[in-house]
Amino acid sequence: VMPDLEAAQRATASFRAIALRRSYRSKDVILDGVNRLFAGVYGTDYSADEYLTPAPERGADTTGRGEGPCIELLEPAENTEGAEGAPPDREARARAEMNAVAERLRLLVDGPAEWRPAFRFSGAAGRFEPVGEANRFRYADILVLLRSTTRQPLLEQALHRYGIPYRVGGRGRGLFARQEATDLLLLLKLLTHPQDSLALMGFLRSPWAGLADETLLQLGWSGAGFDETVFRRRVFEGLESGAALELPEGSAELERLAGARALIRKYGAQVDHRPTAAIVRDAIRETGYDAVLAATFRGEQRLANLDKLLRWIEQTERSQARLAAETAAEMERLVSEPPEQPEAALLDPDQNVVTLMTIHGAKGLTAGVVVVPELGSSPTGASPWALMEDGPDERTGILHVKTERVDRTPVTTPGYEQAVERAGRVREAETKNLFYVALTRARDLVILSGDPGTRKPAPWLAAVREFLGEPAGGGAPLLRRRAYPEVTGAVREAGLSAGRASRLRTLPDGWPAPARLFDAAEEAYAAPAGPTPILRYPATTLSAYLHDPPTFTPTAEEAGEEPTPARTPYEDDDDAAAFGTAGHEMLEQLALSGWPGEATALLTALGAARTLDESARGDLLRRVGRAARHLAAETRGAEVATEWPFALKLEHNSVVVIVDGTMDLLITRGGRRRVVDYKFTEEAPERLAARYGLQLNLYREAMARRDSIPAESIAASILAIRREGIDVVEIPPEPGCAARAVEAAQGLYKLRGQE
Structure with missing residues (x-):
C-alpha cells in the first residue's frame, strides 16, 4: 500500500519529499x-x-x-x-x-x-x-x-x-495462562462438578486448602494403592481423628481438610442461587486466598489479575446469562487454550x-x-x-x-x-x-x-x-x-x-495469615517449567528407527528434513517403492469393489506402475491376485475399511508426540476387529515382526482409542505378499508401545536438536 501511495504522490506536480531523520x-x-x-x-x-x-x-x-x-x-x-x-x-x-x-x-x-x-x-x-x-x-x-x-x-x-x-503486556497470552486463572477454575469446577476427582485434588493442594501431597496420598490409600472411592469418602465424610491419616489429632492438616470440606458444602449449596462472582469473592475472603497472592512473587500483579478475572466472571454471567457450570466450562476452554488477552494493567506509575x-x-x-x-x-x-x-x-x-x-x-x-x-x-x-x-x-x-x-x-x-x-x-x-x-x-x-532475591516477601501489616498456606503457595507458584516441544512423526518412521537406528542417514538431518531409513539389503531393487505403491493402490481399489475386478486393467490405470518393466508388472499381478483371493475369503461377511488415516496423541514423562499414519485394511466382524498391513517383501516373518511391531501396535492403539475398547482385544497382522506365496505374520499386543514410541521420537528429535 505505502509504495503505491508514494508513487501516486510523486506523480503530482506539487510533490516535495521531506525526510524526517531526526x-x-x-x-x-x-x-x-x-x-x-x-x-x-x-x-x-x-x-x-x-x-x-x-x-x-x-x-x-x-x-x-x-x-x-x-x-x-x-x-x-x-x-x-x-x-x-x-x-x-x-x-x-x-x-x-x-x-x-x-x-x-x-x-x-x-x-x-x-x-x-x-x-x-x-x-x-x-x-x-x-x-x-x-x-x-x-x-x-x-x-x-x-x-x-x-x-x-x-x-x-x-x-x-x-x-x-515482571508483567506480560501487549497481546501475549497472559491472563488465562496465569496460576490465578487455574486456581479460580479449580474452585468453579469443584462447586459445579463435585464428582470431578481431579479438580478436587487440585483444589485441596492449591492455596484454597493447602494440603500437602503426602496427606492427599494418605486420604486415598486403601492399603494396596491409591483408591479414588476411598479418597472421596474420606474427604467428604470426614474423620473423627487423625489415626487413619497417621497424623496427630488436631493437627493443622486435619483442620485444613475440615475447612475445605465445609467450604465445598457451603458454597456448593449456593451455586445457581447466587451470582457466581459473589460466591467466588466470599470464598476468597473466607480463605485469605488474596493474602496468599500478595505474599508471593509478583504479588501485586497477581492481585490485579485476580480482580480482572473476577470482573470477567461477572461480565460473562451477566451479558451471556450463563449458569455457574457454563461459566466454568468457558473458563476451562480459555485456560486450556489461552487467548491473546494480556494480564491486568498495573496503573500505579511506581510499579x-x-x-x-x-x-x-x-x-x-x-x-x-x-x-x-x-x-x-x-x-x-x-x-x-x-x-x-x-x-x-x-x-x-x-x-x-x-x-x-x-x-x-x-x-x-x-x-x-x-x-x-x-x-x-x-x-x-x-x-x-x-x-x-x-x-x-x-x-x-x-x-x-x-x-x-x-x-x-x-x-x-x-x-x-x-x-x-x-x-x-x-x-x-x-x-x-x-x-x-x-x-x-x-x-x-x-x-x-x-x-x-527470589525469597517470598513478608505480608504487609493487617493482612490475614491463613495458617500454613504459604508453604503450599510457594509450591503452587513455583517457576514454570520450560516448554516441551510437541513432536510429530509417522508410525512407520518411529517403528523403523527403534528397530535399527543406524539405518537412518545423517544427510537428511543436515538438510533439516525428517530422518528416513536408508535402503536395506533385503529390499528387492530400485523399483521397490513404485512396486509397493502400485500394489497398495490395486488392493485398495479391489477392496472397495468387494475384491472382484480385473487386476490387469487396474494396473494399466495406475500411475505408480508406469515405471515398472514387464517382468515386474507380471510379478505384481500374480502377487495381487493371490492377496485378493486370500483377503476375499478373510473378509467374507465382515465390514471392511481401507486406507484409514489417523493422528494419535501420546504422552510419556511429560513428552507429547503426535503419531500419524494410514492403516491399509480394517476388518470388523461380530464386534471383533483386525488391522492388516500389506508388505510386498521376501523378508522373514520374525524380521518383519521385529521391524514393524511398533507400527502395528500403534495402529492397534489408534483403533482402540477410536472405539473406546482395550487395545489387546484388537488383532493385528502383516500380510507378507511374496513372489511364491502369502504369509500372515501375527503381531502380539505390546502394552508399552506408547512409551517406546515416545522414546523413538525423542531419539529422532535429538538427531535434529544436537546441532
Missing part, C-alpha cells in the same frame, strides 16, 4: 549502530533519507561526553559443551540464554557501574543525563521483546529465579517491573532499555500447505495447495513453488521491518542475545555480527559483545546470584 527517542551511539546495521540489511533501499540523527536539544549527542557502545550482544562462550561433552540441545541453549538475559538485567539495575551506560534519559529533565543516584536504571525501564511466546516460560522462570519482577511482550505489539512504543533475545532462531512456516494470492481482479483469488500422494511423495498445484517464492520475498521484507522496529524502541540501551548452536546463524544474528562486529574504517566500536560466563561471573562477584 530521532527524539534514542541517543547517538544507538542511532549510529542502527544506521550501520540497516544500511547492510536493506542495502540500497536504506537511502540517505533513512539515516537517523540524534536530537542535540535532548542531549542525545553523548559520544563526545564519554558514552561507550550501547548495543550489546550476549552470546555463549566458544566450544560450549553439554552433558558428556556433546553440544547442548536447543532446550539447554534456550535456557542458558534466558538465564544470561536475567543476569544481565540484575547487573543493569543492581550491579556495579561498569555494567550500566553512562547516560540515561531523564523524564524530569527531558534530556539524557549522567547516570547517578538521582537518575538510576529501574526494572520499569526495561522492555523485553520476543519474536514469539514459545520460549516465554523459560524467560519467566529465569526472571523468577533472579528475583526480577517497578519489567514488561514482556512480542515485537509485533511494540510499534510506537518507547522504553529506556530494550532486550531482544533469540536472534539465533529463524522464523518457521517457509513451506505452507496452502497459499492464497490475489487474482486478476479484487473479487477473485488464486489458491495454491501442497499435499501428498498415497506413498507420501509431495504433489502441488500448478504455480505453487512460484507462489512460495513470492511469499518468501514478502516474508523476508516483513522480517526486516520487524527487526527494525525492535532495534529502534530504546532510548538508552539495546541488549541482544542469540545462540544458533552449530547451525548457520539466523539472519538477524548474522546481520548483527557482520555489520556491527568490527568498526568500519577503524571507527569507534558500536557493539559490545559479552559471553555468558562473563555475565555470570559478574553476578557472582556482585552477590546477585539466583536464590537470594
Whole structure:
C-alpha cells in the first residue's frame, strides 16, 4: 500500500519529499549502530533519507561526553559443551540464554557501574543525563521483546529465579495462562462438578486448602494403592481423628481438610442461587486466598489479575446469562487454550517491573532499555500447505495447495513453488521491518542475545555480527559483545546470584495469615517449567528407527528434513517403492469393489506402475491376485475399511508426540476387529515382526482409542505378499508401545536438536 501511495504522490506536480531523520527517542551511539546495521540489511533501499540523527536539544549527542557502545550482544562462550561433552540441545541453549538475559538485567539495575551506560534519559529533565543516584536504571525501564511466546516460560522462570519482577503486556497470552486463572477454575469446577476427582485434588493442594501431597496420598490409600472411592469418602465424610491419616489429632492438616470440606458444602449449596462472582469473592475472603497472592512473587500483579478475572466472571454471567457450570466450562476452554488477552494493567506509575511482550505489539512504543533475545532462531512456516494470492481482479483469488500422494511423495498445484517464492520475498521484507522496529524502541540501551548452536546463524544474528562486529574504517566500536560466563561471573562477584532475591516477601501489616498456606503457595507458584516441544512423526518412521537406528542417514538431518531409513539389503531393487505403491493402490481399489475386478486393467490405470518393466508388472499381478483371493475369503461377511488415516496423541514423562499414519485394511466382524498391513517383501516373518511391531501396535492403539475398547482385544497382522506365496505374520499386543514410541521420537528429535 505505502509504495503505491508514494508513487501516486510523486506523480503530482506539487510533490516535495521531506525526510524526517531526526530521532527524539534514542541517543547517538544507538542511532549510529542502527544506521550501520540497516544500511547492510536493506542495502540500497536504506537511502540517505533513512539515516537517523540524534536530537542535540535532548542531549542525545553523548559520544563526545564519554558514552561507550550501547548495543550489546550476549552470546555463549566458544566450544560450549553439554552433558558428556556433546553440544547442548536447543532446550539447554534456550535456557542458558534466558538465564544470561536475567543476569544481565540484575547487573543493569543492581550491579556495579561498569555494567550500566553512562547516560540515561531523564523524564524530569527531558534530556539524557549522567547516570547517578538521582537518575538510576529501574526494572520499569526495561522492555523485553520476543519474536514469539514459545520460549516465554523459560524467560519467566529465569526472571523468577533472579528475583526480577515482571508483567506480560501487549497481546501475549497472559491472563488465562496465569496460576490465578487455574486456581479460580479449580474452585468453579469443584462447586459445579463435585464428582470431578481431579479438580478436587487440585483444589485441596492449591492455596484454597493447602494440603500437602503426602496427606492427599494418605486420604486415598486403601492399603494396596491409591483408591479414588476411598479418597472421596474420606474427604467428604470426614474423620473423627487423625489415626487413619497417621497424623496427630488436631493437627493443622486435619483442620485444613475440615475447612475445605465445609467450604465445598457451603458454597456448593449456593451455586445457581447466587451470582457466581459473589460466591467466588466470599470464598476468597473466607480463605485469605488474596493474602496468599500478595505474599508471593509478583504479588501485586497477581492481585490485579485476580480482580480482572473476577470482573470477567461477572461480565460473562451477566451479558451471556450463563449458569455457574457454563461459566466454568468457558473458563476451562480459555485456560486450556489461552487467548491473546494480556494480564491486568498495573496503573500505579511506581510499579517497578519489567514488561514482556512480542515485537509485533511494540510499534510506537518507547522504553529506556530494550532486550531482544533469540536472534539465533529463524522464523518457521517457509513451506505452507496452502497459499492464497490475489487474482486478476479484487473479487477473485488464486489458491495454491501442497499435499501428498498415497506413498507420501509431495504433489502441488500448478504455480505453487512460484507462489512460495513470492511469499518468501514478502516474508523476508516483513522480517526486516520487524527487526527494525525492535532495534529502534530504546532510548538508552539495546541488549541482544542469540545462540544458533552449530547451525548457520539466523539472519538477524548474522546481520548483527557482520555489520556491527568490527568498526568500519577503524571507527569507534558500536557493539559490545559479552559471553555468558562473563555475565555470570559478574553476578557472582556482585552477590546477585539466583536464590537470594527470589525469597517470598513478608505480608504487609493487617493482612490475614491463613495458617500454613504459604508453604503450599510457594509450591503452587513455583517457576514454570520450560516448554516441551510437541513432536510429530509417522508410525512407520518411529517403528523403523527403534528397530535399527543406524539405518537412518545423517544427510537428511543436515538438510533439516525428517530422518528416513536408508535402503536395506533385503529390499528387492530400485523399483521397490513404485512396486509397493502400485500394489497398495490395486488392493485398495479391489477392496472397495468387494475384491472382484480385473487386476490387469487396474494396473494399466495406475500411475505408480508406469515405471515398472514387464517382468515386474507380471510379478505384481500374480502377487495381487493371490492377496485378493486370500483377503476375499478373510473378509467374507465382515465390514471392511481401507486406507484409514489417523493422528494419535501420546504422552510419556511429560513428552507429547503426535503419531500419524494410514492403516491399509480394517476388518470388523461380530464386534471383533483386525488391522492388516500389506508388505510386498521376501523378508522373514520374525524380521518383519521385529521391524514393524511398533507400527502395528500403534495402529492397534489408534483403533482402540477410536472405539473406546482395550487395545489387546484388537488383532493385528502383516500380510507378507511374496513372489511364491502369502504369509500372515501375527503381531502380539505390546502394552508399552506408547512409551517406546515416545522414546523413538525423542531419539529422532535429538538427531535434529544436537546441532
